[in-house]
Amino acid sequence: xxxxxxxxxxxxxxxxxxxxxxxxxxxxxxxxxxxxxxxxxxxxxxxxxxxxxxxxxxxxxxxxxxxxxxxxxxxxxxxxxxxxxxxxxxxxxxxxxxxxxxxxxxxxxxxxxxxxxxxxxxxxxxxxxxxxxxxxxxxxxxxxxxxxxxxxxxxxxxxxxxxxxxxxxxxxxxxxxxxxxxxxxxxxxxxxxxxxxxxxxxxxxxxxx
Amino acid sequence: xxxxxxxxxxxxxxxxxxxxxxxxxxxxxxxxxxxxxxxxxxxxxxxxxxxxxxxxxxxxxxxxxxxxxxxxxxxxxxxxxxxxxxxxxxxxxxxxxxxxxxxxxxxxxxxxxxxxxxxxxxxxxxxxxxxxxxxxxxxxxxxxxxxxxxxxxxxxxxxxxxxxxxxxxxxxxxxxxxxxxxxxxxxxxxxxxxxxxxxxxxxxxxxxx
DNA sequence: ATGCACAAGTGCATACTTGCACTGATGCAT
DNA sequence: ATGCATCAGTGCAAGTATGCACTTGTGCAT
Numbered sequence: 001x002x003x004x005x006x007x008x009x010x011x012x013x014x015x016x017x018x019x020x021x022x023x024x025x026x027x028x029x030x031x032x033x034x035x036x037x038x039x040x041x042x043x044x045x046x047x048x049x050x051x052x053x054x055x056x057x058x059x060x061x062x063x064x065x066x067x068x069x070x071x072x073x074x075x076x077x078x079x080x081x082x083x084x085x086x087x088x089x090x091x092x093x094x095x096x097x098x099x100x101x102x103x104x105x106x107x108x109x110x111x112x113x114x115x116x117x118x119x120x121x122x123x124x125x126x127x128x129x130x131x132x133x134x135x136x137x138x139x140x141x142x143x144x145x146x147x148x149x150x151x152x153x154x155x156x157x158x159x160x161x162x163x164x165x166x167x168x169x170x171x172x173x174x175x176x177x178x179x180x181x182x183x184x185x186x187x188x189x190x191x192x193x194x195x196x197x198x199x200x201x202x203x204x205x206x207x208x209x
Numbered sequence: 210x211x212x213x214x215x216x217x218x219x220x221x222x223x224x225x226x227x228x229x230x231x232x233x234x235x236x237x238x239x240x241x242x243x244x245x246x247x248x249x250x251x252x253x254x255x256x257x258x259x260x261x262x263x264x265x266x267x268x269x270x271x272x273x274x275x276x277x278x279x280x281x282x283x284x285x286x287x288x289x290x291x292x293x294x295x296x297x298x299x300x301x302x303x304x305x306x307x308x309x310x311x312x313x314x315x316x317x318x319x320x321x322x323x324x325x326x327x328x329x330x331x332x333x334x335x336x337x338x339x340x341x342x343x344x345x346x347x348x349x350x351x352x353x354x355x356x357x358x359x360x361x362x363x364x365x366x367x368x369x370x371x372x373x374x375x376x377x378x379x380x381x382x383x384x385x386x387x388x389x390x391x392x393x394x395x396x397x398x399x400x401x402x403x404x405x406x407x408x409x410x411x412x413x414x415x416x417x418x
Numbered sequence: 419a420t421g422c423a424c425a426a427g428t429g430c431a432t433a434c435t436t437g438c439a440c441t442g443a444t445g446c447a448t
Numbered sequence: 449a450t451g452c453a454t455c456a457g458t459g460c461a462a463g464t465a466t467g468c469a470c471t472t473g474t475g476c477a478t
Contacts, residue, residue: 008444008445009443009444009445010443010444010445010455010456013444013456014455014456017456017457035433038432038433038434039433039434039435040433048456048457048458049457049458049459050434050458051436051458051459051460052456052457052458054434054435054436055456058435059434059435060433060434060435087417088417156405157405157409161385161409162409162413164385164388165381165382165385165406165409165410165413166413166417168381168384168385169378169381169410169413169414169417172374172377172378172381173374175377176370176373176374176377179373196365196366197374200366200370200371200374201374202418204371204374204375204378205378205414205417206418208296208297208375208378208414209411209414209415209418217474217475218473218474218475219425219426219473219474219475222426222474223426226426226427244463247463247464248463248464248465249463257426257427257428258427258428258429259428259464260427260428260429260430260466261426261427261428263464263465263466264426264427267465268464268465269463269464269465
């Protein structure tokens, strides 16, 4: 029973505690409702103190949904070509990928059920988009700064400003999906649902610019 | 002393309580710091109970900054021409106007000082942009639905979807300003600072579309 | 003027959230 | 193996936020 331990003990226990808290939170919320599920109950069910709960999650809802801090891997970033045609599309897909890293836990059906039943759980996804955008903006700013076509800002704006606004624009299709009435947390952020929104965005950009 | 009473007694008292709470919150925060200012102290200084405080403000920070629910007047909305050239600019300016209605209180210098000193106070402005966008989206959706050029959605999207995304795009320059490092709460949302950001947006839209 | 509907304000109970100081287990260097 | 630095976890205290039931003053219709 030593083979599967790719991680040091500390890391593994941390992951186990996270999973235990998420599992407890999701199953309790499902069976007795979100607001009849106290942090106290979640923590006790996971075998830790309430104080520890808040070392893992900012708010109760995050534990129920299973949200983590998003991360941006360097390899993903280096796949971006700032001179290519569909830069908005590229950045949108990058944002989507980063947003996905914020979603932990494995039971997709349960998450879908919970968010359908308690819409304000879904609103936390939007909050995590802000975090994802922050990460991506940093990365894109780095890329733009290296490219001659972008590094000299027109109109008195530098690459940092361009990156910030570019990522905001690229975030629109994703925010659009997240704000749809029939938002599905499982399929809501995916290539299939992103593409139509991206098309609408391009359609509007052409119409408006 | 009866001449200035344009409002019924109830309304006036409500406005007075709001002002008293805001005044107490802002001045206490300024003199002893935001997190040494308790709701208890604010309420007591304004002569109401702590429970009443939360009938006026969602969170402590809103009382300090002086934030209210934004409103969209019908007259503002009817000034929009959905067939005009600079639709994005029009909607941006409308959003800005609505965002302004969320800012109460009169002491601009104090607000600037407080937000400069405690950046997370400024983040509440961004939250109120969401409310402003919701209002404007509703209104714009109504306008688009009446216009033949928009009412038949291309690509399987209707006017509701077009409005949602249009307003998101129009919100970008304002969010851009709000997220600037040197964001100034007094001048940050104004024609002068909106225009350059709007120019950058149009610049990018042309470059990307 | 009287009575009624409603909204502001309150007290209480409960729960969420965070800072701080402390403990013990882990991992690492020697 | 031993010692040490670090980090997960904890208990406690304070403060933030919300639902509910209740009181009272206001505005309005009769």
